[in-house]
Amino acid sequence: MSKDYQMKAAINQKLIEMGERERLKELLRAKLVESGWKDQLKAHCKDVIREKGLEHVTVEDLVTEVTPKGRALVPDSVKKELLQRIRAFLAQHAAL
Amino acid sequence: MKMEEGSVSSLDNSKLEGMAQDILSELVEDACLGLCFEVHRAVKQGYFFLDDTDQESMRDFEIVDQPGLDVFGQVYNQWKNKECVCPNCSRSIAASRFAPHLEKCLGMGRNSSRIANRRIVTGNNTNNKSESDQEDNDDVNDNDWSYGAEKKGEHSQKSTVICLNNIFIQTFFHFYFVFVHLSSINK
Numbered sequence: 001m002s003k004d005y006q007m008k009a010a011i012n013q014k015l016i017e018m019g020e021r022e023r024l025k026e027l028l029r030a031k032l033v034e035s036g037w038k039d040q041l042k043a044h045c046k047d048v049i050r051e052k053g054l055e056h057v058t059v060e061d062l063v064t065e066v067t068p069k070g071r072a073l074v075p076d077s078v079k080k081e082l083l084q085r086i087r088a089f090l091a092q093h094a095a096l
Numbered sequence: 097m098k099m100e101e102g103s104v105s106s107l108d109n110s111k112l113e114g115m116a117q118d119i120l121s122e123l124v125e126d127a128c129l130g131l132c133f134e135v136h137r138a139v140k141q142g143y144f145f146l147d148d149t150d151q152e153s154m155r156d157f158e159i160v161d162q163p164g165l166d167v168f169g170q171v172y173n174q175w176k177n178k179e180c181v182c183p184n185c186s187r188s189i190a191a192s193r194f195a196p197h198l199e200k201c202l203g204m205g206r207n208s209s210r211i212a213n214r215r216i217v218t219g220n221n222t223n224n225k226s227e228s229d230q231e232d233n234d235d236v237n238d239n240d241w242s243y244g245a246e247k248k249g250e251h252s253q254k255s256t257v258i259c260l261n262n263i264f265i266q267t268f269f270h271f272y273f274v275f276v277h278l279s280s281i282n283k
Contacts, residue, residue, distance in 0.1 A: 008115055015119070028123050029130070038131065045135045049144070057139055062132040070128035071121070079120065086116040094112060 007094075014093050024085060031078045041070050220256045 015021040032038055048065045049057050138144035160169040179188045184201045199205030203212065 004111065008118070011115060024123055025126060028127055032127060041128075041131055042135065049139060054139060057136065059132060059136045062136055063129065066132055067125065067128045070131070071124055074124055082120055082123065083116055086119050087112070090112050090116060
């Protein structure tokens with residue numbers, strides 16, 4: 001199992017070093033905005049804030065309320081496209 | 097051996113797939129966190145609810161979609177048939193012709209000096225009184241080498257010839273210099 005862990009760490013490092021992680025992040029952000037995910041989630045944030053009170057909202061509140069919903073709301077097409085790119089990267093650079 | 101390799105690679109494939117999923121969920125979580133930070137900052141700085149407007153003011157500024165009006169509801173071609181008074185010659189000019197007229201009237205556009213020179217050359221032979229008012233203004237602002245137009249009444253043949261000669265000489269010199277310059281480059 002630790003070998004997997006090592007491999008994963010190596011892959012992550014390579015992703016960061018080659019700038020691919022940044023590019024993937026930007027791509028994901030752009031796709032999410034385009035698909036309306038951000039607006040949906042922002043509306044959900046508004047509800048959470050109204051519930052907790054504007055003055056007393058903390059980052060932790062938002063994170064615990066918003067992250068699971070955010071993960072579920074990601075459209076499948078976006079997931080597919082990102083997975084494609086990640087798989088391509090792994091195919092190129094994981095054969096060590 | 098080949099079968100072993102095949103099974104090993106399929107194991108690798110599922111591992112790789114698992115890794116890809118992990119990476120994706122990390123990226124998604126990053127995106128969610130980013131949004132949370134953005135929203136939290138907006139809440140604390142007080143601009144989170146700024147874009148919420150009530151229904152009535154939304155209706156006030158709705159896009160107008162009627163013929164003859166622009167999106168703000170203003171009439172956009174009402175100045176087409178208006179007439180403006182030229183400050184120079186005090187004539188009433190149509191709005192769409194006003195800018196070119198002003199160009200010629202003040203003698204300041206690109207074409208005005210050219211037209212003025214042409215008029216000097218041709219206007220010598222035909223005495224046209226109707227345009228003389230405009231010509232006066234053009235002549236005042238003309239280039240100095242069309243000196244033949246300073247005296248309005250005395251359009252003699254001699255001044256025309258001198259004027260024409262001046263034009264030819266200038267053109268000749270221009271071409272000569274260009275030719276010399278080009279031949280010096282070729283050498």
